[in-house]
Amino acid sequence: MKSCLVVDDSRVIRMVARKIMEELAFEVVEAEDGKVAIERCNQGMPDAVLLDWHMPVMDGLEFLHALRRLPGGDKPKVVFCTTKNDLEHIQEAIKAGADEYIMKPFDSEIIQSKFMQVGLL
Amino acid sequence: MIRHDDFELLRGIVKSRSGLTLSPDKAYLLENRLMAVARKWGMNDIDGLAAAVRGGPNEELLREITEAMTTNETLFFRDQSPFEQLQKVVLPRLMASRKEARHIRIWSAGCSSGQEPYSISMILREQSALFKDWRIDILATDISRTMLDKARAGLYTQFEVQRGLPIAMLMKHFKQAGDKWELDPSIRAMVEFREFNLLGDPGTLGRFDIVFLRNVLIYLDQPTKAQVLEKVCRQMPTDGVLYMGGAETVMGVTEKFQPVSEHRGMYRVTAGGPSQWKTPPASIASNA
Numbered sequence: 001m002k003s004c005l006v007v008d009d010s011r012v013i014r015m016v017a018r019k020i021m022e023e024l025a026f027e028v029v030e031a032e033d034g035k036v037a038i039e040r041c042n043q044g045m046p047d048a049v050l051l052d053w054h055m056p057v058m059d060g061l062e063f064l065h066a067l068r069r070l071p072g073g074d075k076p077k078v079v080f081c082t083t084k085n086d087l088e089h090i091q092e093a094i095k096a097g098a099d100e101y102i103m104k105p106f107d108s109e110i111i112q113s114k115f116m117q118v119g120l121l
Numbered sequence: 122m123i124r125h126d127d128f129e130l131l132r133g134i135v136k137s138r139s140g141l142t143l144s145p146d147k148a149y150l151l152e153n154r155l156m157a158v159a160r161k162w163g164m165n166d167i168d169g170l171a172a173a174v175r176g177g178p179n180e181e182l183l184r185e186i187t188e189a190m191t192t193n194e195t196l197f198f199r200d201q202s203p204f205e206q207l208q209k210v211v212l213p214r215l216m217a218s219r220k221e222a223r224h225i226r227i228w229s230a231g232c233s234s235g236q237e238p239y240s241i242s243m244i245l246r247e248q249s250a251l252f253k254d255w256r257i258d259i260l261a262t263d264i265s266r267t268m269l270d271k272a273r274a275g276l277y278t279q280f281e282v283q284r285g286l287p288i289a290m291l292m293k294h295f296k297q298a299g300d301k302w303e304l305d306p307s308i309r310a311m312v313e314f315r316e317f318n319l320l321g322d323p324g325t326l327g328r329f330d331i332v333f334l335r336n337v338l339i340y341l342d343q344p345t346k347a348q349v350l351e352k353v354c355r356q357m358p359t360d361g362v363l364y365m366g367g368a369e370t371v372m373g374v375t376e377k378f379q380p381v382s383e384h385r386g387m388y389r390v391t392a393g394g395p396s397q398w399k400t401p402p403a404s405i406a407s408n409a
């Protein structure tokens with residue numbers, strides 16, 4: 001079973017995302033900010049990270065930079081999932097090493113489409 | 122509830138004008154969709170709409186009724202694999218056999234709001250070096266004027282650009298326009314949009330090496346499907362390629378086309394052409 005780390009400071013979003021990812025047969029681990037997410041990755045690299053941008057403590061972009069420097073941190077497919085819905089932010093995220101980008105609001109169809117793009121479905 | 126004779130009248134119109142077949146259990150669908158048309162024409166129910174139809178010939182009204190009953194669901198790079206095959210197998214192969222003419226024609230029949238033909242044009246753009254000195258025409262047709270207008274405008278919602286479209290393509294070929302995303306005019310210019318009813322004679326459109334006829338025939342009855350496929354076949358060379366939707370088949374409908382076993386959704390003209398569409402050897406691909 002493939003694993004997905006869902007990183008979002010909103011409990012509701014994590015819950016919705018978890019449900020969608022579980023329906024797509026992913027094992028889901030959650031983190032409420034970038035710092036916790038790094039701890040989770042240190043315990044074991046997930047196959048994918050669904051990543052919010054704006055979060056307290058450590059935001060999505062900082063997390064991504066830190067992740068890509070960890071041993072094995074180049075492996076997870078990182079899909080941003082954020083309300084930052086403009087080209088500049090998309091470019092910044094992709095430059096930092098994100099594989100795909102979801103503009104909120106999202107639904108299961110969009111998530112599925114994006115995880116197909118990164119080759120995990 | 123819609124009256125039985127109104128339903129029969131309206132579904133008859135839709136059937137004869139487009140081939141779209143509505144079974145009696147679709148009465149609610151007809152009612153839902155035609156309410157907007159009724160209101161637009163100043164009637165507040167389907168009864169009134171049916172009365173207007175009975176009142177005498179009104180081409181515009183009949184056209185709008187038909188158009189309202191089409192299903193326009195679509196997305197970029199739908200099913201992915203046809204577009205990969207197009208790029209990796211079909212185009213290199215056809216280019217190898219058309220080295221003299223350097224001309225390939227592609228038809229997206231039932232193109233809806235344009236995602237299908239634009240997916241093709243984005244693929245061509247990605248490999249523009251390969252097609253230098255080639256003329257590649259993409260004709261996209263639909264019966265629905267509303268969809269054709271939308272397609273020509275090339276404006277898509279945030280939801281639409283996130284279904285099937287890789288983020289790299291969004292970054293490269295779209296720019297933001299208010300709360301919509303606008304496809305690059307140069308990509309749009311690669312596609313010609315035209316109103317065309319598949320019940321008509323495609324002879325007026327010319328010949329096509331590749332035809333995308335996907336998720337259109339599913340709404341038509343068996344004899345109409347066969348007629349459309351036979352007419353389409355007449356417009357294709359023997360090495361032409363037809364694509365249909367993932368849930369469709371020609372089996373039991375026509376013998377003019379045969380599935381290409383190694384590629385789902387892809388069909389070859391029965392009368393000729395290579396029976397194998399494996400990835401061509403590198404030399405063909407690079408010479409092309």
Ligand SMILES: C[S@@+](CC[C@H](N)C(=O)[O-])C[C@H]1O[C@@H](n2cnc3c(N)ncnc32)[C@H](O)[C@@H]1O
Nearest residue numbers: 139191194195231233263264265318319335336
């Ligand atoms: C479900 S969409 C498919 C769009 C696209 N080919 C795809 O696969 O995503 C079907 C389209 O066929 C068009 N259509 C239905 N009947 C037609 C007819 N008789 N002639 C031309 N187009 C027709 C509809 O207007 C609609 O836009």
